[in-house]
Amino acid sequence: MTVMRVERVVYGVPNLEECVRFFTDFGLDPVDGGENGARFATQTGQVLELRDVDDPSLPPPVQSGPTLREIVWGGDSQESLDKLATNLLSDRSIYTDADGVAHTTDETGFGVGLAVSQPVTGRTNFPGSNRSGNVNRWNDPLAHPGRVKPLRLCHVALDIKKEGKEEAVAFYTERLGFVPTDRPAKVGVFMRAPGDTDHHTLLLCHRPDRNQINHCAFEVARIDEVIVGANDMIDKGWHEARRLGRHTVGSNIFRFIHAPCGGRMEFAADMDRVDDSYGPNDYEETPPHTIWTLR
Ligand SMILES: [Fe+2]
Incomplete structure (x- = not known):
């Protein structure tokens, strides 16, 4: 498998309401699938998930208080993902969930997931920049960027x-x-x-x-x-x-x-x-x- 990108990050938090407000303000979009917490997405379809700090299905925390519990890495195909998971099985246990995402932990204790990446195309029509010899914006005055939405x-x-x-x-x-x-x-x-x-x-x-x-x-x-x-x-x-x-x-x-x-x-x-x-x-x-x- 070629790992392409971060597909999902999962945090365990004792203060779900405050965290939901933070990521709403941050410009991420709420999405379905956060039955035991909340989920948000970037413009290209990566997920930030918030779960209860005591959720027993999460890897144990590496520090006290709210923290990151798992990074799910997005790979290019199920076939190569399976190969990678088989290799990891040689020295650690792996749990595959109902969605086909394999879960294990790294040497530090952070959760590591492997999933097939599902990118979506976000906005691409941003204004260019100008400098002498390299002009990319003609007849197009800049405006306030509006509500910032992380790509x-x-x-x-x-x-x-x-x-x-x-x-x-x-x-x-x-x-x-x-x-x-x-x-x-x-x-x-x-x-x-x-x-x-x-x-x-x-x-x-x-x-x-x-x-x-x-x-x-x-x-x-x-x-x-x-x-x-x-x-x-x-x-x-x-x-x-x-x-x-x-x-x-x-x-x-x-x-x-x-x-x-x-x-x-x-x-x-x-x-x-x-x-x-x-x-x-x-x-x-x-x-x-x-x-x-x-x-
Ligand atoms: Fe950084």
Whole structure:
């Protein structure tokens, strides 16, 4: 199987009502299938699921309180998914649910699911940008972007303990085929799903030396939407966790909001796109966190 993207993330929360309000405000669309909680979708059909923190069908939490319990990865076919699940069976138990989704856990204890990806096409008609020599918007004045609707859940960042970090990474690179892109030694490993061209689909970050959710990132169309999306969240009473900036590793423009389901949510835009000719790049000294950020 080629893993293409994040298909679903599942959080266990004690504060369902507050989390529903957060993701409604965040611009995700409510969808069916959340009988034991709530489900939301991105514009390209990825699901964010909220379940009760004590739901016995979820993998045990890696930290106390609300947190991420499982990432379901979307693959390109049932046949190759079955092959991958058979391989994983050699050293861990797997449960396949009524929808054909295989569930197990990674070396850290985060739930790992495997499902056939079901992408839908989101909005694509966004205004271009202009600069001398590269004009992409003619006779088309910009307007306020309106209600920001995240296009994609483009990456997840998980914090892991330093002890065993090599094994934690190897599960994704050797068993699921993830491709490392940048490896700052004191931070962790940025990697992309083999069927994805984003600089990273997953970050395993050992710097905090703790097992916990760090953040999920949602791609929006352009910098205007990073700013307006986060402005709207702040106007609704949610708290900014990191001001506008552009990362060094991945080059994405970002703005972070504290999330009541655990960790933070990132509005992201303009990340590096890479292919197999890129990296992996190893750094002993950690690159600066940002190219720039607001003062
Ligand atoms: Fe991120």
